[in-house]
Amino acid sequence: MVRGPVLLFERSIDREYTLSLWREDLSGLYPGMVRFTLTLCTARETVATFRTNSYEYSPTVPLDAETAARHKAEEWARGLTAHRERFLAAVTRQAPRRPFSATDCVVIQGSPRPDGNCSILAGWAADEVRRMGQTVQVVYPDDMGIHPCIGCYQCYNTGRCTFDDDMAGIIGAVKHASLLVVCSPVYTGTVPGGLKVVLDRFQALHAEKNLFEDVSMPEGVLLAVCGRKGEANFACLTAVVRASMENLGIKYAGEVLVDGVDRVRDIRRVEGLEGRVRGTVRGAFHGVSDRA
Ligand SMILES: Cc1cc2nc3c(=O)[nH]c(=O)nc-3n(C[C@H](O)[C@H](O)[C@H](O)COP(=O)(O)O)c2cc1C
Numbered sequence: 001m002v003r004g005p006v007l008l009f010e011r012s013i014d015r016e017y018t019l020s021l022w023r024e025d026l027s028g029l030y031p032g033m034v035r036f037t038l039t040l041c042t043a044r045e046t047v048a049t050f051r052t053n054s055y056e057y058s059p060t061v062p063l064d065a066e067t068a069a070r071h072k073a074e075e076w077a078r079g080l081t082a083h084r085e086r087f088l089a090a091v092t093r094q095a096p097r098r099p100f101s102a103t104d105c106v107v108i109q110g111s112p113r114p115d116g117n118c119s120i121l122a123g124w125a126a127d128e129v130r131r132m133g134q135t136v137q138v139v140y141p142d143d144m145g146i147h148p149c150i151g152c153y154q155c156y157n158t159g160r161c162t163f164d165d166d167m168a169g170i171i172g173a174v175k176h177a178s179l180l181v182v183c184s185p186v187y188t189g190t191v192p193g194g195l196k197v198v199l200d201r202f203q204a205l206h207a208e209k210n211l212f213e214d215v216s217m218p219e220g221v222l223l224a225v226c227g228r229k230g231e232a233n234f235a236c237l238t239a240v241v242r243a244s245m246e247n248l249g250i251k252y253a254g255e256v257l258v259d260g261v262d263r264v265r266d267i268r269r270v271e272g273l274e275g276r277v278r279g280t281v282r283g284a285f286h287g288v289s290d291r292a
Pocket residue numbers: 111112113115116117118119184185186187188189190225226227228229233261262
């Protein structure tokens with residue numbers, strides 16, 4: 001899918017350090033994507049790495065990835081020669097990963113209403129997981145600090161988002177879970193903004209999974225409600241959630257869609273619904289253990 005790197009140049013500095021620039025064709029991930037990796041190595045270790053990719057440069061930016069990488073190589077060569085200690089301290093500094101809590105199941109409660117119908121769905125799902133003796137956490141994006149994706153594509157250089165915020169905890173949890181349950185109301189035909197921010201920010205997990213660490217992904221279930229009558233109201237929402245899961249390699253293991261909720265008001269009144277939700281979650285979990 002991703003072709004191996006090609007060495008563009010190698011330069012020795014003071015016979016102690018080697019500066020190398022590599023070019024990788026990532027068009028298996030995105031059409032025309034090319035990534036440049038600059039490494040600074042000693043005989044024993046890689047001291048520093050800088051990556052930049054062609055998708056970082058918007059159409060109106062008068063710079064391209066290869067030029068930026070070559071400039072960085074010159075900057076590093078100068079820094080290493082002129083003020084070595086200061087330079088090495090700066091380039092080797094790495095931000096620590098945020099801690100996250102690991103559970104068998106992650107439920108994302110995507111409605112901004114903490115006490116609405118999606119919270120009922122999330123509660124049933126979480127309770128069913130606990131009944132099966134598994135651990136679960138319910139995350140509530142609207143209560144978290146998560147910056148929207150800005151399309152910088154820098155996650156394809158590092159496997160991490162440039163924003164170090166609460167999304168890191170969600171990504172860490174999803175990576176370690178066996179089941180992901182997304183609960184969402186229909187908002188103007190699709191998912192609410194807070195949930196959409198989370199789905200977009202999963203781009204960093206897509207980058208990490210494809211370019212850095214082949215993490216095994218959970219299975220996915222969608223539980224959704226909408227005010228109006230008719231399954232057609234879910235067309236866009238299901239497409240968005242499915243696209244997100246497919247992009248991450250999450251197998252879509254089931255869904256429960258509840259329409260006409262404006263009239264019912266409280267979905268606990270819908271006959272048989274709780275059993276359907278619990279059954280879907282249980283079925284998805286059995287699917288996971290059958291595969292293991
Ligand atoms: C801003 C907004 C937009 C909505 N858009 C739609 C819509 O396009 N189609 C629909 O059937 N229901 C729509 N609804 C109704 C919600 O899907 C419904 O009230 C749902 O039960 C809310 O879920 P919650 O109780 O978990 O918050 C909308 C509600 C809001 C507040």
